[in-house]
Amino acid sequence: MLRYHIWTVGCQMNRADSAKLAGGLSRLGWEETERPGDADLVVLNTCAVRAGAEERTFGKLGVLRRLKQQRPELRIALMGCMVGRRHDDLVRRFPFVDVFAQPQHFDDVLAALGVDPADLGGEFWPETVGRQEGPTAFVPVVEGCDKFCTYCIVPYRRGRERSRPVEEILHEVAGHVRFGVREVTLLGQTVEAYGHDLPVRADLGDLMRALHDIPGLDRVRFLTSYPRDMTPRIIEAVAELPKVCECFSLPVQAGDDRVLERMRRGYTLAEFRQRLDQVRRAMPEVGITTDVIVGFCGETDEEFRGTLRLLEEARFDKVHVAAYSPRPGTIAARKMEDDVLDAVKHERLLRVEALQERIAAEINAALRGQVRDVLVEGSKDGRWFGRTRTGKLVHFTGPARVGETVPVRIDETTAWSLRGAAMVGAAV
Numbered sequence: 001m002l003r004y005h006i007w008t009v010g011c012q013m014n015r016a017d018s019a020k021l022a023g024g025l026s027r028l029g030w031e032e033t034e035r036p037g038d039a040d041l042v043v044l045n046t047c048a049v050r051a052g053a054e055e056r057t058f059g060k061l062g063v064l065r066r067l068k069q070q071r072p073e074l075r076i077a078l079m080g081c082m083v084g085r086r087h088d089d090l091v092r093r094f095p096f097v098d099v100f101a102q103p104q105h106f107d108d109v110l111a112a113l114g115v116d117p118a119d120l121g122g123e124f125w126p127e128t129v130g131r132q133e134g135p136t137a138f139v140p141v142v143e144g145c146d147k148f149c150t151y152c153i154v155p156y157r158r159g160r161e162r163s164r165p166v167e168e169i170l171h172e173v174a175g176h177v178r179f180g181v182r183e184v185t186l187l188g189q190t191v192e193a194y195g196h197d198l199p200v201r202a203d204l205g206d207l208m209r210a211l212h213d214i215p216g217l218d219r220v221r222f223l224t225s226y227p228r229d230m231t232p233r234i235i236e237a238v239a240e241l242p243k244v245c246e247c248f249s250l251p252v253q254a255g256d257d258r259v260l261e262r263m264r265r266g267y268t269l270a271e272f273r274q275r276l277d278q279v280r281r282a283m284p285e286v287g288i289t290t291d292v293i294v295g296f297c298g299e300t301d302e303e304f305r306g307t308l309r310l311l312e313e314a315r316f317d318k319v320h321v322a323a324y325s326p327r328p329g330t331i332a333a334r335k336m337e338d339d340v341l342d343a344v345k346h347e348r349l350l351r352v353e354a355l356q357e358r359i360a361a362e363i364n365a366a367l368r369g370q371v372r373d374v375l376v377e378g379s380k381d382g383r384w385f386g387r388t389r390t391g392k393l394v395h396f397t398g399p400a401r402v403g404e405t406v407p408v409r410i411d412e413t414t415a416w417s418l419r420g421a422a423m424v425g426a427a428v
């Protein structure tokens with residue numbers, strides 16, 4: 001039997017793409033292997049959003065170059081956001097790679113294996129359910145991005161926004177549920193953009209309502225949110241539907257209007273605050289995470305202090321912070337000066353992390369003694385783990401079973417996670 005190995009770096013969208021490719025290869029009779037050395041096909045599913053992710057891919061390619069010298073029959077595919085429409089430079093640098101496939105161009109990978117996609121029929125990929133191990137699955141619902149934030153490479157690599165038809169998503173989610181999945185996370189670079197390009201208009205709220213009827217599906221999550229696309233109708237659907245978790249990933253990126261303008265984020269700080277208020281008014285116990293970039297082109301001390309003030313005021317549950325690094329091909333890399341010193345970026349990053357650690361520790365400490373429903377995802381070191389509806393990671397003592405939702409009393413908390421014990425005999 002032929003074997004494949006897929007290595008993935010980057011965001012949840014990449015993980016979903018890898019799961020889909022794995023599902024397709026399995027349908028073709030291939031078997032997954034943990035070790036690239038045992039594989040007939042190795043796929044690197046790459047990310048170009050940060051320099052660090054690219055460096056990790058280059059490291060992997062170094063290893064694969066040697067493997068290919070030993071076993072010339074090994075097929076190697078480089079897929080994902082590192083592969084642009086034009087990728088002659090990659091072809092020149094890595095001549096031992098058999099195929100370069102843009103994100104979700106699964107057919108290109110199959111072609112490298114001698115499979116003619118035309119022989120599979122047009123419904124092969126829409127009908128393929130991504131391979132999942134546990135009770136949770138990522139489901140892309142809108143692909144690409146139309147926003148063109150100045151620092152971001154995604155629109156150039158993943159193309160314009162394209163929504164998948166509702167029926168196709170229902171089919172995929174129902175398939176996941178048949179394989180034991182209890183929670184799906186609907187994915188989009190800007191997930192609230194879902195539906196605007198469909199022939200029969202539907203929005204994310206309509207999609208959530210349709211998914212809600214699938215028996216056996218317990219939870220629906222969604223990310224990543226984009227303030228301008230988030231309508232009161234969508235917020236209402238999240239608040240109303242019991243299976244939809246009150247949990248938002250809402251990147252602000254900066255706490256100063258001048259920086260937001262240079263980033264071309266498309267909203268002001270006042271508009272962002274307004275969205276936050278609308279969400280919290282509709283769901284007082286909501287969990288909200290955000291993303292922040294420090295040291296963007298021209299960011300002054302005062303502009304950076306605006307970010308600290310916003311974080312202090314908004315009290316997010318979690319903040320993903322990154323120091324700005326220019327990505328070749330983006331508007332910022334072409335037209336703006338990366339003029340904040342690395343040492344300053346690093347210091348700002350540490351200040352955000354320290355502030356957020358305090359805030360998250362305070363928010364989590366308030367949960368001590370309370371009971372939260374946790375969907376059990378697995379066990380490690382003698383404890384079960386899973387997430388609350390608001391997305392908080394909980395480690396706890398049993399009894400429990402993977403895939404069930406159990407009420408857990410929270411006993412200990414840190415900034416990063418919660419610990420507790422299942423309430424015996426009180427499964428949800």
Ligand code: SF4
Nearest residue numbers: 145147148149152189
């Ligand atoms: S919204 Fe902006 S940051 Fe997000 S994927 Fe689109 S261009 Fe990139």
